[in-house]
Amino acid sequence: MAPTSTTRQVERLLNTQPSQDGDGVKIQRLHDFAGGLDPFLMLDELGSDRPDDYIGGFPSHPHRGIQTLTYVIHGGLTHEDHLGHSSTIRSGDAQWMHTGRGIIHSEMPLTDHKGLHAFQLWLNLAARDKLSEATYRDVRAEEMPELVGSHASLTALGGRWQTLAGDSVDGPLARLAGQGAVSHARLDAGGELALANHATTLLVYVFAGSLDVAGTPVGKGQLARLSAGEELLLSSAEGAQALLLAGEPHGEPIAHYGPFVMNHRHELDKAMRDYRDGTLTS
Template sequence: MTAPIDTAPARIIRKVRGQAASDGAGVRLTRVIGGAGLPELDPFLLLDEFGTDKAEDYIAGFPSHPHRGFETVTYMLDGRMRHKDNHGNEGLLTPGSVQWMTAGRGLVHSEMPEQESGRMRGFQLWVNLPAREKMTEPRYQEFAPDRIPVAHPAAGVEVKVIAGRVGDTVGPIVQPATDPLYLDIALQPGVAWRHDLPDGHNAFAYVFEGAATVGEGEEARPLDSREMAVLGGGRQLVLRAGEAGARLILVAGTPLREPVARHGPFVMNTRQELMQAFVDFQEGRF
């Protein structure tokens, strides 16, 4: 016999509102995961939202800095960002594009705005790597907006599928270690949509335009703009947009359940591995 499918509705088990922060050479952003409110949500280590029309908030960018032991996911909504690394890789992120960078054993890279005015908006997510993959060779999965499929699973619903699946629409990102789901969901005013979350994953939803409710019946709870919901309690996510509609990201991944030794741009499993990362970087082995 096959196991019964969990059709219980997911609910908000915790709400988090991002905190103002700065990173790089002074880029202003909102830190949603990785701060005091929510240090991590296995396998997710950090979620930053950046969004401003003021060039002085982003123009200094993120000059060269190292990474080891995890992945960075940059999803651009508006603006242009040039990235380079010390392995000779270079590319330009344009509106609607995504870069999933596996730092692995280590690299040094920069992310610099390629514009002097206008709106710059997007997200950066850090995803942990399991111990067996922390020292793999660095690699990139980078996709322009025309390579990110769009699903219309119901009237008034549009979903950009970056990773995972919505019906027959499959996102281009592949990472077996955490089997991620990453969706950009737009709901017209008052429209509801149901989606089954991957079994066994940790999941969150973050509203960045409008507002929505999560859940149904007596357990439905509002989620306002710039609020994140940690989801639990069931697999079937029920979203309903407010009067102004809603746009949100829905992200889920398999928890690694491994010890985390973390300092700045290095994420390993033990303190000894962390110290070795600093030595390797200082001695030019990245």
């Protein structure tokens, strides 16, 4: 694949950092609440073959003002919320949660012979949607369509994905905030994937192997933010897996505290009061 004048280049590389959340769950986290990844806010990677690293899970907790997208590579997670949803996702499945004005939920891990490996993304809601009705949806692996490249494939979780040859698929999650699109790219050794993508925000997070993004090496645990353009060229000498994230920025103020993301401090204060008063979800 020869780069062209419209090929998107790596303009910034970010590294995940070790962190803990929930009941002592060890994660690799990358976040930007200053708008640098807009409409995305945070990426958490949960990955361990040691149950003590994650078995405490994420007991009941609130959210307001965001969407979350959880995607399981192996193992599983069981979700329960105040709306009455109770479901389990396993390898290849995803769950999408539109928190709107408020949701209270828990996520508890399940293990398989490899342990647990999963991701959670936070997407910011536009101001007009911050206090909308909360909703939830599971997506099963068999619902997610694939694109095929040269010794490479792409699984579409949400949004439209298209090759330079013109083949396209639409992921089942069509209501991701900020016209969001999320996919899982897999490249074998020597694999190549050439995509057409015009989104203002385009991010590549490598979680296995090493990926060449338009000539720039991106290693495991690194997220690349790409420049403007129309083509995304991916290749790997050794093989790699990555999440691809695309969307349109809201360009609005961001105010963040714990599980709440609003536009202004006074809205955060109200979210915290509502949670204490038991009116967050009403």
